[in-house]
Amino acid sequence: MKIGVIGIGVMGDPIARNLKKAGLHVTVYSRRPESCEPLREAGIDVAASAAQAIAASDATVLMLPGHGDIDAVLARDAGGRIGIPVEGKTLVLMATVAPAYSQALERAVGEAGGVYVEAPVSGSKTPAQTGQLVVLAAAADAAQIDALQPAFDAIGKRTVRCGAVPGAMRMKLANNLLLIASFEAITEAVHFAGAIGLDVRQFLEMAQAGPLANDVLRMKAPKLLADDFERQAAISQAFKDIGFVCDEAQALGLWLPAARTNRVVFAQAMRRGQGDEDVIGVIKVLREGEPAAMGDGR
Template sequence: MKIGFVGLGSMGAAIAKNLIESGHEVQVFNRSPARAEPLREAGASVASSPAQAALSADAVFTMVADDAAHEAVTFGEAGIATTLKPGALHISMSTISVATAQDHAAKYREAGLALVSAPVFGRPDAAAARKLFIMAAGADEHLKVAVPLLETLGQSVGIVGNDPSQANLVKLIGNFMLSVIIETLGEACAVAGKAGIDPMHLVELLTSANFNAPPYKIYGSLIASQQFQPPGFSLPLGQKDNRLMLAAAEALGVPLPLASLVHDRFLTLRSQGLGAEHDWSAVALCALSDAGLSNLLHGG
């Protein structure tokens, strides 16, 4: 299959490489051209714009950072929608707002174009290992094309519904839940540390019992060891997803007290100068710092 791929960050590059290795004819684009060179060496061709990547594609994937980037690569002057051929499919794997996903889906329907939202759960190592959990939503006829491709990229594909924005909402809900787990682990490690219990031993004990699940193991280890660099998922991206979750909930009239707490944690970290060089699990630093167990918020 001829595939375009737009957005070659750590997640996008890993997914695009897997598509190449699956035998597809892949053309890639990234705003920073240097990011495309390893994929050129792996067998991809390099497009000069999102429009060129979509021009002859049967399916074009996007994996970009935020709403503004998604708008630019989709509906910009050289965007995907300007050249996507009838019958071809845009598979958006980006974590974007529900409102933007709804707007883009409506524009695609009006233009007679096909869109599937397929955001993912998993960090770059999971993307490289084809271990992503993928949430997909779109019209049935579009999902019939998208799902076989997505199944080669992850360990499961969950079908959310017929409205692409539903998958984006589920992704935001999932990241909200992960952020609460991070906050909980930070508070738990703070209590254990003050009591003289090694936080890493605490994590090992609990993840061998009731909390034997990947988020607790992955983030528990990072938090107990205070290893927040390099980022697997950066602090600003986590903050962005928290903001989008709060906006989606407000539009639905649903209060989210825990998301509001995490929102304040993000603001505290950013005011102390932490940014893209830190993993979003650094949210736990607030609880650790409050307990006097970390001075990383103050340059230590």
């Protein structure tokens, strides 16, 4: 299989490396050419454009931050039509987007003669590096996922099949609601423990020995102890994703108090310019104390 990866960053870089390690022919493209140079040195082909990467590949992974970035790379016009050739090609969206956007993109790819597979991944920088992501896959035809399974196996420990689009995106949002609540709860508990005079290290050791011990706690505990805000999962991504959750909930008339609160907390971190920091950076918001007015986090 020849596979492309468009969007080379915290996730795209290790995904491309693991695909190559599995023996697939990989071509990458980034709007920041410098981010591709380490991959070129590792023997991975670098395309000069998104169209070139797609043309060189049977299937192309889109690992881009948001709707506008995806539209720009695919040269979508005001009517949503794709402006670069994708006929006979498969586009695999691994970014997290709004379910309605994913459905619209599926229509656009189909109208352009291509195949669309929704495949957001659960996991951040370290699971991406170790090939331990969880792939959530949805497509019009299960055979389209079957064809991609070797690539999914190269980057992930499990593929969860979620039916038709936007089933995988909705599954990802439900997962991220739980994950973001966990990030904030761990951070808030550490802030509380320190404020009431506990030995924070001892508190975290106790927590990791108890019933709530999990990979998230093990990963974030040393970062919290060191005030290490280097990005694993970015505040900007968490803010975007919890916004999608809240928008879906509002459309369905659902009351999700934890999600709404986290939207406000992460919005405050964004206002402080912390978008590129790791999610535990919201502890800075907590340390500042409750603002006089925070709005609804939009």
